[in-house]
Amino acid sequence: MDLTDVDGRLFFTADDGAGERGLWRADNTGTTAVKLLDFPYNYGSDGRYDDHGYRALTDVGGTLFFITKTDRTDALWRSDGTKGGTVRIQRFDDLDSRGGENGPSNMAAVGDTLYFTADDGDLWKSDGSKAGTVFVKHIGTGGDENYYYGPTELTSVGDTLYFVGDDRTGSGSEELWRSDGTAAGTVVVKDIYPGADFHEGPSRLTVVGDTLYFTADDGVHGRELWTSDGTDAGTVMVEDIVPGAESGSPSTLTELGGTLFFGVHDPEDESRDLWTSDGTAAGTSLVKDFDVDGEGQGYLPRIVVAGDRMFFFVGVAGGVELWTSDGTEAGTTLVQGFPLGWNSGGPGELTAVGDTLYFYIGGYSVAGADLWRSDGTAAGTVLVEHIDSPTYGGPGALTASGGKLFFAVDDSAHGNELWVSDGTGPGTHLVRDIDPSVMFVSRGARTGAANATARVPVTVYSSGTVKVAPARMGGVRKLRQEIVFDGNWYWDVATLTLDLTRAARRELRRTGRVEIGARFTYTSCAGPIETEKRTYTLKKRR
Template identity: 40%
Template sequence: MQWKSLFQKPFHSHQRLQETPLQLESLEKRQLLAADGLVIDINAGAPSSNPDAIAELNGTAFFSASDGSFGFELWMSDGTSAGTQLVKDIRPGSQNSDVDLLTNVNGTLFFKANDGSNGAELWKTDGTSAGTELVKNIRPGSSGSNSLSMVNFNGTLFFHANDGCYGYELWKSDGTSSGTELVTDIIPGITGSDPRYLTNVNGTLFFGADDPTNGEELWKSDGTSAGTMLVSDINPGTADAYPLGLTNFNGTLFFRANDGSLGRELWKSDGTSLGTVLVKDINPAGESIPVDLTEMNGTLFFAATDGSFGFELWKTDGTSAGTERITDIQPGPDSGVSGSGFDPGMVNVNGTLYFRGNDGSTGIELWQSDGTSAGTMLLDDINPGAGGSYPILLTNVNDTLFFRANDGINGTELFVLGEADVPFFVTGSDDGSGRVLVLDENGADQYFLFPYSQAFTGGVRVATGDLNGDGNTQIVTAAGPSGGPRIRVFDLETGSLSSGALIDFYAYDPNFTGGVFIAVADVNDDGFDDIITGADAGGGPHVKIFSGQDGSLINEFYAYAPTFTGGVRVAAGDVNNDGMAEVITAAGTGGGPHIRVFDGNNTIGFPLVGPATDFYAYDPNFTGGVFVASGDVDNDGFDDIITGAGETGGPHVRAFSSDDGSMLHDFYAYDPSFTGGVRVASFDYNDDGYDDIITGPGPVSGPAVRVFSGIDSSLLTSFFAGDSQIEFGIFVAGGMGTLPEVPFPTSAPFSSSFVSEDSDPPEDVNVESPTAKKSWVDDAEAFFQSAEEIDKLFSGLGIE
């Protein structure tokens, strides 16, 4: 699984391409979800969006957050950056509506909010802006009824409110103004009984309430005034028992209470006075203060202290003998579990218990347990070091864990725990075959596919990314020479054609057969990775950028003089640390080893100015072409530029710092006498925070994939992508993603893999539309003001 943050998906160095494979950073290779731990950075940068009150409606998470422009308002998320959005600005402008207490009742989400006119009142939503409305102004005027507790009780909302006449009492609502009414006035008059911690246990509503005779004690209701009554005066007389943490465990209410003698301990109740009893005096010398009561697999888990150890993880089967500590996470009297008496600090998701733990070295972080000591462990150090990420609001949304945390970079934002992402590699055959092979982190074949006809032997270039914003990785392919400029997109996990705006299209005139190079990255910060293409030999150095969100042509330009016919290779990376990917180009065969960087989001693809944005990667007289990738190999926040020499140049790999232009790495990936060249890609293969360098040889060589450390260029792993005797050469990509649970069969016949026999253009695709943006050659005067500047930019390329 991999961490995802949910707002404004920033382009991070861990979103690698191919000539740059995209990687969503895995907080564990191990187990966590999404780029740098966030789903999205709602309030971009260090300021926090402080998401609150997470709840599920129809499989989607709803919550309160502030993006810095609006106040705290109602948001929704499907767990992806693209699927995270504001539902409604209830209190227009920058002021807060303070959405809270989100409660799902039969497909309607009730909550408390303040629109600036009516005070904090009862609202509801169906998940749309138009369907988000005030239910009733219970307390007319601006004071608000200000509920502090809500629950779905047998299909009706029950809640705590103050209408200004009866004080805080028990109310109910069917979602209409007329159907919103007081249930009972427990303490007659304006004082109010303050009923809170409303909990449904098999058709009985339990809660804590305060009356002048008994103090704050345990009450119950069947939903009627006559059926609302005191359960037990646990702390006799007017003293308070303070029942808290009310939880349904196997049809019995469990909770924390103070009987006046033993302090705050674990209790249970069957709804009768005689059946309301202490479970166990866990801390005989003091009080155990149990919190975060959570059922999982027939056992009740909670945090408590027995006086000898700090707050640690406990469990009970409902008996005194069956109540025991599971493990001592932080040895000694210090607490290993950071409980929360109010916000959810522990949750069961698919039979795994997640909670806030602290082992004394990582700070308060997200932990998991299967209910045993050996199975209790740190899930990930989201905020590395001793600081802690302080995860809270742990919520099960459609069998997915959502929560709030602070990774130390993006502030307090929304996180989600998804499926296990692991390192993977994708290789595309060079001229001689049209096969794409997917391999796991050890180089074991997972499956292969033929993106185009099996008869096509012009080779396939590959990249990876998330083009449709669903949080899952896709494989992007481009046909090599002798094929049309066709781009196709496949799901990594299934090997089938993907969904989204960009699935199957021609990047250039369908009659162009020179081949296409590709890269994938989010150039415009819209939460969708985009496809960057470069025409190969014969097409001119023509670069295009297509939107992953809607398929439109974002930009196109010529990276070098339009008359140059050697083609252009492309990569992408955030070389200036602005949160968006820039387009990196390298001249093809016949030109000098010229590297340039462009602002892909600029309407004219303007060249970027920086320490490593216009330079020669090798001797200017070398004309074998250059392959290019990008990755943050020195972990400084700037994606660096990685180059591989083309044919006749030897397998020479270099990496240049985007921060200061210095050379970070300089080595030969294979025998220096090999003249087929070397292709490059980058991602953090070994999860050490440094992007590593992936290489594949050109022709004529076996498909030997090698991975070199971003720290010191040492060899981390190597393997053959398929038959070692096949000498076509390969293109490489990789990243983090979800592979098939069981590898597809990869021996003949090939029916288990995707095989395209379709040689016709896809329908309804017209990337050469007359309405497309003008190219570099159309607007040349807007780029360069003099022939002198052109000469300066293209000198050394061998182009007059």
């Protein structure tokens, strides 16, 4: 389930239980959700719906852009939050001659314009209309393109797009590019590592004000912090934080109050410390050393800003600690520790809603998902709700929208569904049981051994009993089978082997194909009963 906020409106993807995944929108109260579009069918080889039928929900100037995908065609869409305003912009052939993906990907907004990549190396842009969806420039290699799949890290700085792409020398290395939306204005900014072969280019592109920061390796100083104003001369290393060829490997680049903060690898104790920079060597300094008891267990997997403070977790022996910082050493303080067991999930999904941080720690209390919130104090760091879950995982896709927190979670009773929280237990609840089903029967079947059976995959969300009976044209014998749901994920898949009738087997042998029909009734141990009818065309096995 993907969630994206667009001007206070929550868009998300979900399966309605009929095997159809689509685009939905929830209202700001968190009490209703409406479906805007059924995504095109995209069934895998086993006949089950392929979840990769959509990609990249992206806010572009208050309009949602997204991609649908099938085996043959990708399409770019936009939506204003209404069914009538959810329209396809343009189709793209999905596969190229190498079997690679040609469809749109790597979407990013620059003002009211969407930029994206397609055709394994082409930069495109769109204003939301078919006529305004145009090719900008091919960013392929100067040599063999079999390894290359186009620009990445598309990032907006003002009205300019920056990205990482092949240097087009045939070396296989990547460099920093910029684009103004024209072919002539799409150029390499700087060759940071001249003469390198198959060198990983800049990464972690991050904007602070009108300045671009990123990490790069010039072949001399290791991977360190760099900045760029879009010119060759203005693209420079900020500071060799870990001197020499060893890398400081800056990570989790984050902006707070117009200043950059990031983590740096400390080779002396193998910890990751908090640093800050104003873009100059003199203004780049250590904020806090997180060498924990000399064991080098400190880490900052992600920094999240909530209000005027940063939040992050630091690893310690036996667990993790939540810290907060205002950007100064004195203002970087421990909030609360969390002991973790071998089966604990998280912490994860750090998300800000206004001045409040939300996160989950799975299995912290008992098996299930614990949703927490924090205001940066120990007293204000509290468990919001424990949600019984069939796994030790936690809520996913935490997203702020309309002043509330939305997320996806499986509470054992409803499957993986959309929830909302206002930060209190009573205010944390299911938005809508979009998929009330307990079973999904594949729309495809395979001919079994000796051309005497049909093999049909079924997806279940709890243990129960499935009964199969002939329906429509028939051709199958009755079946009763127990299915045990192991609870290791949100669903289990079982394959039913249906015996064909004598007449169906004879038809299959004589003509090479036969149509069969069956009614599947699933009685869940949790109570619900669901019935689905399917017809299949079987082909004779050789």
